[in-house]
Amino acid sequence: MSKKIGDVILDVKNISLSFGGVKALTDISFDVREHEIRAIIGPNGAGKSSMLNCINGVYTPQQGNITFRGQTFSHMNSRAVAEMGVARTFQNLALFKGMSVIDNIMTGRNLRIKSGLLMQALRIGPAAREEEKHREFVENIIDFLEIQAYRKTPVGQLPYGLQKRVDLGRALAMEPQVLLLDEPMAGMNVEEKQDMCRFVLDVNDEFGTTVVLIEHDMGVVMDISDRVVVLDYGKKIGDGTPAEVRENPDVINAYLGTSH
Amino acid sequence: MAFFLETLLGGLMVGMLYSLVALGFVLIFKASGVFNFAQGAMVLFAALAMARLAQWIPEWTGIESKVLANLAAFVLAGALMFVIAWLIERLVLRHLVNQEGATLLMATLGIAYFLDGIGQTIFGSNVYKLDIGMPKEPIFVFESVFPGGILINREDLIAAAIATALVAMLSLFFQKTSTGRALRAVADDHQAAQSIGIPLNRIWVIVWCVAGVVALVAGMIWGSKLGVQFSLATVALRALPVVILGGLTSVPGAIIGGLVIGAGEKLSEVYLGPYVGGGIEIWFAYVLALVFLLFRPQGMFGEKIIDRV
Numbered sequence: 346m347s348k349k350i351g352d353v354i355l356d357v358k359n360i361s362l363s364f365g366g367v368k369a370l371t372d373i374s375f376d377v378r379e380h381e382i383r384a385i386i387g388p389n390g391a392g393k394s395s396m397l398n399c400i401n402g403v404y405t406p407q408q409g410n411i412t413f414r415g416q417t418f419s420h421m422n423s424r425a426v427a428e429m430g431v432a433r434t435f436q437n438l439a440l441f442k443g444m445s446v447i448d449n450i451m452t453g454r455n456l457r458i459k460s461g462l463l464m465q466a467l468r469i470g471p472a473a474r475e476e477e478k479h480r481e482f483v484e485n486i487i488d489f490l491e492i493q494a495y496r497k498t499p500v501g502q503l504p505y506g507l508q509k510r511v512d513l514g515r516a517l518a519m520e521p522q523v524l525l526l527d528e529p530m531a532g533m534n535v536e537e538k539q540d541m542c543r544f545v546l547d548v549n550d551e552f553g554t555t556v557v558l559i560e561h562d563m564g565v566v567m568d569i570s571d572r573v574v575v576l577d578y579g580k581k582i583g584d585g586t587p588a589e590v591r592e593n594p595d596v597i598n599a600y601l602g603t604s605h
Numbered sequence: 606m607a608f609f610l611e612t613l614l615g616g617l618m619v620g621m622l623y624s625l626v627a628l629g630f631v632l633i634f635k636a637s638g639v640f641n642f643a644q645g646a647m648v649l650f651a652a653l654a655m656a657r658l659a660q661w662i663p664e665w666t667g668i669e670s671k672v673l674a675n676l677a678a679f680v681l682a683g684a685l686m687f688v689i690a691w692l693i694e695r696l697v698l699r700h701l702v703n704q705e706g707a708t709l710l711m712a713t714l715g716i717a718y719f720l721d722g723i724g725q726t727i728f729g730s731n732v733y734k735l736d737i738g739m740p741k742e743p744i745f746v747f748e749s750v751f752p753g754g755i756l757i758n759r760e761d762l763i764a765a766a767i768a769t770a771l772v773a774m775l776s777l778f779f780q781k782t783s784t785g786r787a788l789r790a791v792a793d794d795h796q797a798a799q800s801i802g803i804p805l806n807r808i809w810v811i812v813w814c815v816a817g818v819v820a821l822v823a824g825m826i827w828g829s830k831l832g833v834q835f836s837l838a839t840v841a842l843r844a845l846p847v848v849i850l851g852g853l854t855s856v857p858g859a860i861i862g863g864l865v866i867g868a869g870e871k872l873s874e875v876y877l878g879p880y881v882g883g884g885i886e887i888w889f890a891y892v893l894a895l896v897f898l899l900f901r902p903q904g905m906f907g908e909k910i911i912d913r914v
Contacts, residue, residue, distance in 0.1 A: 424802050
């Protein structure tokens with residue numbers, strides 16, 4: 346498989362984040378190139394989710410900055426990040442439980458719906474055509490994720506693995522340039538993990554979407570990512586291709602423990 | 606038969622007014638997952654503003670026409686509700702994003718007392734008449750079917766028409782527009798809503814504005830019927846069983862809940878009252894609500910409560 350890796354789209358520089366006295370991240374720097382699949386791995390509590398939340402604007406790091414497509418930010422908010430074309434999924438599912446699958450994914454189109462309120466309410470003229478266009482887009486995502494049978498089901502009633510797919514679908518509906526995935530395979534069985542890997546690879550392949558994903562399952566990550574950052578206790582201990590990272594003695598120690 | 610229909614219609618009309626207040630609860634709950642205790646205070650505040658402005662505007666500007674004065678008062682009172690909505694978001698809600706529902710509930714309790722107080726400080730605490738030109742004299746219908754016909758209050762008929770229009774508009778808004786979808790999304794999960802670019806702050810201002818307008822309409826109709834006074838705030842308590850019955854998340858539920866309770870109150874008072882010594886009207890709604898809480902806690906039309914373990 347050959348694909349074109351572009352320039353640096355997201356550049357994280359010297360990020361430090363602490364909660365009270367607890368240092369979650371210390372001086373982390375790495376970059377993400379366009380069209381690549383970049384993984385952040387590390388044992389539990391290594392600061393992976395904190396890192397993702399800094400990029401996503403949920404947390405504001407005390408030090409450091411993030412450059413996205415040439416613009417540098419020292420603090421962000423989730424909404425502005427979304428407007429710039431970054432979508433995310435959540436480790437502990439954050440779906441709109443009472444709403445149907447299709448409505449959940451439709452919310453991802455919200456930023457792109459332009460018609461006025463009144464026109465939308467009455468479904469007249471351009472508003473009707475616009476709604477139809479977005480519905481079609483959402484139906485394509487539903488087909489892609491193979492959840493056609495559940496489109497009208499309230500999301501809260503779906504099993505966990507399918508909810509994860511809806512979460513991904515909602516993020517995809519935003520047509521993001523960068524997709525942040527927070528442990529997309531957590532809590533899944535082998536078959537579900539394989540499905541999810543396939544979806545991530547297909548999205549990356551077909552739409553050229555840059556993917557930043559967090560996992561603690563090393564096996565999965567090594568198979569699908571182009572480059573890997575390894576965190577441990579909030580510090581970066583490795584960065585490179587899966588093969589390089591696998592050879593890195595610090596990484597081996599962090600995962601397997603040191604022999605004394 | 607005629608008497609039964611008359612009682613039923615009277616009940617339905619009162620129920621429509623309960624529905625209007627209940628609608629305010631539902632709106633804010635749908636959009637923020639907050640049970641807004643301040644809805645009653647908002648009704649009182651809006652009605653006070655409307656009544657006093659309708660009286661002050663002719664004094665200030667010398668406008669003679671009653672219609673014009675009322676219209677100006679309505680617009681100004683509406684604007685005032687928008688300002689309040691904006692202030693509530695700016696000063697209270699913005700600081701409570703991602704907090705527990707109970708925290709937000711307590712905040713609305715505080716807002717309720719504040720609005721009760723400030724409304725009476727600004728507008729005075731007497732009983733004010735609110736004359737919006739509603740026809741007071743009743744009419745008789747179906748005279749050919751029943752001897753003497755059925756007595757209907759024209760005021761109630763107009764109120765029902767206004768309420769129906771309001772509900773139709775709100776249903777379209779929630780079901781068909783992207784903002785409506787965003788509102789429902791925000792109610793379910795703040796964090797996720799933000800991550801897909803839904804502007805939480807703007808959504809909250811919008812929904813409190815809409816709730817403010819609904820409160821104004823409710824306050825205006827109730828006020829024109831009963832006069833504007835402090836007891837209006839307690840109308841909200843009558844709307845509580847309505848939302849339990851209809852479901853906290855359902856606009857049609859608020860309407861049907863209101864109608865059921867309005868009609869049930871009157872019918873039970875008239876037909877059961879004599880056997881148990883009367884006074885049923887006062888507690889009927891609450892007992893009905895309790896029964897619903899026992900057997901169908903999400904109400905008639907509320908979103909099904911799903912809990913995965």
